[in-house]
Amino acid sequence: MGSISLKQVSKVFGDTTVIPGLDLQIEEGEFVVFVGPSGCGKSTLLRLIAGLEDVSGGVIEIDGRDATTIAPAKRGLAMVFQSYALYPHMSVRKNIGFPLKMAKMDKAEIDRKVEGAASVLNLTDYLERRPGQLSGGQRQRVAIGRAIVRDPAAFLFDEPLSNLDAALRVNMRLEISELHQQLQTTMIYVTHDQVEAMTMADKIVVLQAGRIEQVGSPLDLYHKPRNRFVAGFIGSPKMNFIEGAEAARHDAAAIGIRPEHLSLSKTEGDWKGTVGVAEHLGSDTFLHLNVDDIGAMTARASGEFDVSHGDRIFLSPRADKIHRFGADGNAIP
Amino acid sequence: MARATSIQRRWMITIAAWSVGLLIFFPIFWTILTSFKTEAEAIASPPSLFAFEWTLENYGEVQERSNYFRHFMNSVVISLGSTLLGLIIAVPAAWAMAFSPTPRTKDVLMWMLSTKMLPPVGVLIPIYLMFRDTGLLDTRTGLVIVLTLINLPIIVWMLYTYFKEIPGEILEASRMDGATLRDEIIHVLTPMAVPGIASTLLLNVILSWNEAFWTLNLTAAKAAPLTAFIASYSSPEGLFYAKLSAASTMAIAPILIMGWFSQKQLVRGLTFGAVK
Amino acid sequence: MSTRQTRTAARLMMSPAVVLLLGWMIIPLSMTIYFSFLRYNLLMPGTEEWAGLMNYRFFLTDPAFFSAMGNTLLLVGGVLTITVLGGIALGLLLDQPFFGQGIVRILVIAPFFVMPTVSALVWKNMFMNPVNGLFAHAAKFLGMQPYDFLAVSPLFSIILIVAWQWLPFSTLILLTALQSLDSEQKEASEMDGAGPVSQFIHIVLPHLSRAITVVILIQTIFLLSVFAEILVTTNGGPGYASTNITYLVYAQSLLQFDVGGGSAGGIVAVILANIVAIFLMRMIGKNLEV
Structure with missing residues (x-):
């Protein structure tokens, strides 16, 4: 239960093509993250899978069954919305039980399931409260609870953490990952945050302008980005790109080197640069440099590396970590 | 400050x-x-x-001499009836316009508003003749029909502006949760929109209660609501100030109280959302 | 943003409202138009015949039409002047902090909830009556001759009554608009050295302009159709001194049973109202986002 395949799925709103036609296979039990900049069509894609929007063309199959024109409720999917979309006039108990009530399940059974979900999500003490009386994290858990009780074929998450503060976001990230370990149900998760994508996904789908740029495991994408867009999008701080003479030396239109793959030294190295801003995080120090003949670059140094504004230092890229890109932006193997 | x-x-x-x-x-x-x-x-x-x-x-005499209570009940039935009927027709329409808008939705809303601007005298004669021929003249049913149609644009508009404030994601969530359209409107939308629906109801009861063109022209003794009943005091022989005052007080008291409760919504409703 | 199913459902759910209003608008209106071209009197059933533009010619050349037209304009214009100026003044007054704000607000808006027939009768009998009215008592107390408002200046009296009913409406809307005025904007203008008068002209009035326009347009729609107040106070008289278009059409069709003539008058009223409506619709349409 829980495999989803998209075949030549496209979506057009009026005159604008949001998704020009896309194929994707999601395996049973996978945690798939759609990631991309805002407006890349990732949320639209999720809503197409959910059935909240019609496809303009193509076929959506859920568990091998054509679901393209099936109503959202009949697809056996559950969705967690960005705004949580809790029913403000119902208690937590009623909220979580709503899908079961709609499925005409009997009351005792609903209570049993709701209480089961509540204890998994630590909501037992809050069952009689209204959503308005809960904190952001608790609301998020209620939204998840409402999804869990239905035993869906797959969970759909639409940027579920973007309304939470930073600390809570890290917590919820872990909770959702744990939930996936427990339930082993397919999850599709949309985010614009590559950190969430990297930390949670079994499989990341990088989207841009409605097209899939690359599909792969987080480390695949990190180590072998297929093109400049993916290379620049995955990884933090961003990969440095160098064009011109330095790139030509590597037989490429551009080369990329991640900040963490630059060795720094005060005495010797391939390139020489001036420190602009040094961000001391404690464990690491991010240096924003102006490198002679190349331009602005970012480098990661260990926390002990002691430099400050205006210092001159040397950088050397690790040869095996240089990514080469052709004029079309695609990676050269 | x-x-x-x-x-x-x-x-x-x-x-x-x-x-x-x-x-x-x-x-x-x-x-x-x-x-x-x-x-x-x-x-x-x-x-x-x-x-x-x-x-x-005076209060006792007004009731005794002219069966005040019957006219009062006419007012209640006509204003509540037309408002409830209007709500039943308007809630689905406002749902459609707020949550499934098309490029034409705006035109439809504006057109509905324009029907409100039709001066009643422009259609007085046909309505009067139709009512005469169908036996609706001087009946509560007839007035309920007319007042429903007159206030329908305001009801749709008010509900529309209230529904617009409800996030569509919640309705989509209910769709994912297996709610049919009926469930969605009854179990999710309506309870969330209760404050908006209540103020729409209040304002429309007030407007219908005080409506004095159709009630005067389409009723005689039987179905006359308070507006028409009070008008019967205009004849000189009925010049009893104290009784007129008693009848007037009873006619305006309930609506005065409702009006005070709805003063905020009044602005929004009567300006079609142009002033909030 | 939805699926085909919800869009279809949406169209279905809109249709009762649309069909009813369409019927309400088209059927009686086209009947009125049709009648307006007929010689048709309810007292002489069966004698209907095509009359072309005769009804319009009679209605538009009838001296009663001219006085009704003039009265309509005076009534609308008079009430608008009183309520807009009074509404601005009252709005500014009630927007200031003072003791018992909520109660005064309630007192001020109360007349709007009084049904037209009640307010007209109360004013007619208990205030304007030349013998027993409160104004007559006051005049006698001051040693003056009581003034017979409704006989001597019927239209002016009706304007007073209607203005009393609508002053709360304009006050409430202008007050609401005033309260939405950003107090930082006012403070900024004070920092810039604007006194109360120039602040009113340059900050407050422009901010109110939208609300004032809305008040004018909406009241005009209702004021063109003033009926009950005239019916219970003067019956349009003496002569045609307080007859407006609405009342004239009513008198022609339901008192003289001249369906043809009344219908022609009704169409004229519709055209007049439409001129106002076009402006109002533009106003509201402009700030309606779908």
């Missing part, structure tokens, strides 16, 4: 505002007061403000 207004200025404004407020309210106050006077005292010169013998007999 970043600045403390001087207490003297505040008192001056208080006096001015209260004077104007009392002046504007005075006719209503005087009506209520007169309703407790005897007929002789009601026309006494000079009139007395409080030094008269309070009596409740």
